[in-house]
Amino acid sequence: MKQSSTLPPERKAQRRRNKLKKWAPAYLLMLPGVVYFFINNYIPITGLVVAFKKYRVDTGIYLSPWVGLKNFEFLFATNDAFVITRNTLLYNLAFILVNMVLGIAFAIFICEVSNKWLKKIYQSAILFPFLISIIIVSYIVFAFLSVDNGLINKSLLEPLGMDSVAWYTEQKYWPAILIIVNTWKTVGYSCILYIAGIAGIDRALYEAAEIDGAGKLRQICSITIPCLMPTIITIVLLNIGHVFYANFGLFYQVPMNSGALFDVTNVIDTYVYRALLKIGNIGMASAAGFYQSLVGFILVLVSNGIVRRFSRENALF
Amino acid sequence: MIRTRGDKTFEAVSHIVMILVTLCVILPFILLVVSSFTDESELVAHGYSFFPKKLSLESYRYLFKKGGSIMRAYGTTILVTLVGTALHVTMGSMLAFALSMKGLPGKRFWSFYVFFTMLFNGGLVPTYLTYTNMLHVKNTFFGLLVPNLMLCAIHVLLMRSYFSTSIPDAIYEAAEIDGAGIFTIYSRIVLPLGKPIIVTISLFAGLDYWNDWLNGLYFISDQKKYGIQTMLFRILEDIRVLASASLGSAGMNIKIPSVSIRMAIAFVAIIPIIIIYPFLQKYFQDGIALGAVKG
Numbered sequence: 351m352k353q354s355s356t357l358p359p360e361r362k363a364q365r366r367r368n369k370l371k372k373w374a375p376a377y378l379l380m381l382p383g384v385v386y387f388f389i390n391n392y393i394p395i396t397g398l399v400v401a402f403k404k405y406r407v408d409t410g411i412y413l414s415p416w417v418g419l420k421n422f423e424f425l426f427a428t429n430d431a432f433v434i435t436r437n438t439l440l441y442n443l444a445f446i447l448v449n450m451v452l453g454i455a456f457a458i459f460i461c462e463v464s465n466k467w468l469k470k471i472y473q474s475a476i477l478f479p480f481l482i483s484i485i486i487v488s489y490i491v492f493a494f495l496s497v498d499n500g501l502i503n504k505s506l507l508e509p510l511g512m513d514s515v516a517w518y519t520e521q522k523y524w525p526a527i528l529i530i531v532n533t534w535k536t537v538g539y540s541c542i543l544y545i546a547g548i549a550g551i552d553r554a555l556y557e558a559a560e561i562d563g564a565g566k567l568r569q570i571c572s573i574t575i576p577c578l579m580p581t582i583i584t585i586v587l588l589n590i591g592h593v594f595y596a597n598f599g600l601f602y603q604v605p606m607n608s609g610a611l612f613d614v615t616n617v618i619d620t621y622v623y624r625a626l627l628k629i630g631n632i633g634m635a636s637a638a639g640f641y642q643s644l645v646g647f648i649l650v651l652v653s654n655g656i657v658r659r660f661s662r663e664n665a666l667f
Numbered sequence: 668m669i670r671t672r673g674d675k676t677f678e679a680v681s682h683i684v685m686i687l688v689t690l691c692v693i694l695p696f697i698l699l700v701v702s703s704f705t706d707e708s709e710l711v712a713h714g715y716s717f718f719p720k721k722l723s724l725e726s727y728r729y730l731f732k733k734g735g736s737i738m739r740a741y742g743t744t745i746l747v748t749l750v751g752t753a754l755h756v757t758m759g760s761m762l763a764f765a766l767s768m769k770g771l772p773g774k775r776f777w778s779f780y781v782f783f784t785m786l787f788n789g790g791l792v793p794t795y796l797t798y799t800n801m802l803h804v805k806n807t808f809f810g811l812l813v814p815n816l817m818l819c820a821i822h823v824l825l826m827r828s829y830f831s832t833s834i835p836d837a838i839y840e841a842a843e844i845d846g847a848g849i850f851t852i853y854s855r856i857v858l859p860l861g862k863p864i865i866v867t868i869s870l871f872a873g874l875d876y877w878n879d880w881l882n883g884l885y886f887i888s889d890q891k892k893y894g895i896q897t898m899l900f901r902i903l904e905d906i907r908v909l910a911s912a913s914l915g916s917a918g919m920n921i922k923i924p925s926v927s928i929r930m931a932i933a934f935v936a937i938i939p940i941i942i943i944y945p946f947l948q949k950y951f952q953d954g955i956a957l958g959a960v961k962g
Contacts, residue, residue: 373772375849376765380777383762386818389802390794391784397793411796456688459681468682474948475689478696481940481951483878485899489933490695492903493702493715499926501698504714518907534692539955546956566677598881603900606907622791627885632792639790647787667782 401640405632421637430621434638438617441525441601442593445532450586452533453540454578458570460541461548473545477538484599487535491527491604519610528615531604532597540585547581548574584657584664591653594646598623618642696937703727703930710926726931736890737898737932744894744936747811748876755872756865758818763826764857768849769836778827785820795885810886811894816875819961822868829864830857867954870947875961877939895936902929 357365396412401421403414425431456476463469479487494501495517503514517523555573564572596617605615618638625635650666658665698715706721713720730737765771766778788794794814804810834857842852858865883897893901905923924932944951954960 369772376768376771379761379849379853380765382758383818383823384777384780386758387781387784387820389797390813390815390817391788393797393801394789394793395787396789397797398789400793400796405796407800410800411793456685459684462678462681463685464678470948472685472689473952474944475692476685477948477951477955478944479692481874481878481944482937483880483896485878485880485896485903486699486933486937488903489899489929490699493698493930494695496715499710499714501715505716534695538692539960542952542955565671565673603903606903608907619791626792626795636792639792643788643790650786666785 398636398640398643400632401636405636417633421633422641425634425637425641430616431638431641433613434616434618434621437601437614438596438619439593441528441532441617442589442596444525444529445536446586446589446593448529448533449537449540450582452537453544454575454582456537456541457544457548458574460545462566473542475538476541479535480539482535484535484597484603487531488599488603488606491531492606495527518606518608521611521614524605524611524614528600528604532600535600543585544578544581547578551577580661580664584661587653587657588666591650592646594618594642594649596620699930700934703927703934705927707925707927715926723927726925726927729928730931730935734928734932737895737935739891740893740895740898741935743811743892744877744896747808747879747894748873751812751816751876752869752873754812754817755819755822755876756869759823759868760826760857760861760865761853762818763823764830764853766823767827767831778824781820781823791885798886805886806889806892807886808892811879811882811892814882814886816872816879816882819872821961822872822959825957825959826861826864826868830861833864834860867950867957867959870950871954871959871961874940895932899929899933899936902932 400411400414402416402418403411404417404420405411406414460469460472460476463472492500495503497503497514497516497518500517502517507514515523517527551574555577556569559569559573596619598619601615601617602620602623605611608615618641622635622639622642625631625638654666658667694717698717701717701719702710702715703726704722704724705716705719706723707725709716709719709721762781766774766781768774771777789797798804798810798814802809802813804813838856838860839852842856847855878896879894880896880900883894884900887893887897890901902924909923
């Protein structure tokens with residue numbers, strides 16, 4: 351610093367020019383990506399102000415008149431705000447819990463398999479649904495639950511002499527159905543993360559335990575689970591950072607957007623979509639969206655802060 | 668290691684559990700495939716079944732002969748996936764390389780600029796309004812290509828850390844001493860040596876494009892411009908509309924493909940994933956363990 355301030359002005363300018371010349375190609379490489387994030391992420395962030403406005407198509411977001419907190423007053427005056435918050439949170443917590451328990455269990459089982467080839471098959475199979483679009487999943491669910499010719503009504507309930515069920519209008523079944531479908535689709539993902547965690551455990555621990563005469567179950571309880579704890583806590587916390595966001599397709603398309611099920615299938619994401627594009631109530635949609643962005647942001651910060659406290663390298667930042 | 672009887676029992680239990688899990692995962696797909704080969708009358712009379720009494724190739728014959736709109740949607744998805752993935756990794760790796768360079772002025776700021784998009788986002792409403800009212804992507808190819816999929820922060824950050832830690836500094840220094848410019852280093856060193864991470868990121872980006880139906884849902888209303896997932900989505904939506912419509916609206920002009928044809932379309936839409944999966948599953952698993960999945 352000191353050295354450069356003593357340089358004559360023309361040398362300083364020369365230096366700046368050299369620096370620019372050296373780094374200009376790097377900035378050029380950055381440019382498309384930076385512009386993309388600006389358009390795709392930063393402009394919409396400024397657009398969040400629409401939640402405090404009465405949106406008018408002719409003037410656009412920024413010139414529409416301000417209405418203060420009116421949109422939020424309308425939103426929180428309805429029962430919907432409570433229902434969508436409850437559904438989003440409870441479903442996500444259930445998903446996190448089930449994926450954690452089954453993910454760890456399946457990971458332990460897979461790691462016990464000594465045949466390399468079979469191990470690979472199990473691992474690949476369990477991950478496969480994760481790679482399929484939720485639309486295809488909704489077709490498969492429909493094949494099981496369709497009222498007129500679904501597998502469950504036609505091949506299970508009818509032969510047993512039971513009444514067929516109108517699955518897409520009966521609320522009571524959907525919490526279970528959504529949890530099953532989500533587990534089916536995503537448990538392989540958690541399982542792979544836990545397998546990676548187990549692979550990182552020092553083998554010597556198991557050998558020592560064996561010499562001490564510890565059986566398999568004992569080894570799992572006293573070595574695998576405790577050694578996996580940092581991984582488990584990190585994954586769960588990072589997931590908790592996202593509990594305010596729901597998988598739109600799972601809650602919209604798997605229940606076939608059935609109005610009779612809204613009480614148990616409406617989450618923030620589906621609510622925002624319907625308010626924006628089905629009903630055209632931009633005020634409500636933007637208020638709910640703002641609420642989601644803000645609380646979601648706080649949750650990410652808090653959960654990451656906790657992760658950071660006990661395992662620095664696993665934190666996002 | 669000596670294997671005790673307890674170990675063997677436990678392994679046997681593992682096999683039993685995992686075989687059951689594998690069946691639970693695979694059987695629904697088998698149902699999808701079998702019903703696409705089932706005779707339509709059989710499906711109407713006895714419903715979906717693993718063991719249909721009458722098989723038929725009719726739905727596939729229809730798909731290849733008369734399914735022009737389906738084939739077009741399929742083509743659209745292939746095109747969007749190829750172009751999108753190429754742009755995603757090109758833009759991403761360029762940005763990641765620049766951010767991995769030592770001494771880049773403003774490096775901290777630009778890294779944060781990328782990273783912040785993971786923490787906070789505007790959500791659907793402002794994104795939708797930006798793309799429709801400011802950028803007018805509605806019913807254009809850009810509507811499928813650009814929003815949300817063309818780049819993502821986590822991929823940029825993963826590539827950045829790969830370029831700065833897995834490629835030795837000595838190589839960059841040697842190239843610089845030999846007089847290689849930044850572009851040369853990018854194309855001759857970063858791309859070839861960064862191949863593992865670039866392949867992984869391409870896979871996840873390609874998968875996101877292939878499975879995407881949201882951009883189609885938000886930005887495409889012209890049936891001719893649908894991708895295959897949006898097409899499948901609309902078909903199922905029409906079924907619901909028909910099912911919930913009262914008899915009074917019998918005049919509704921909705922043509923719905925038969926069950927077996929629907930299942931054939933769905934099967935055709937997952938065939939590419941089934942084909943590449945056995946060869947690339949290692950990359951998928953490594954990518955997941957690395958954290959390459961968008962949150």
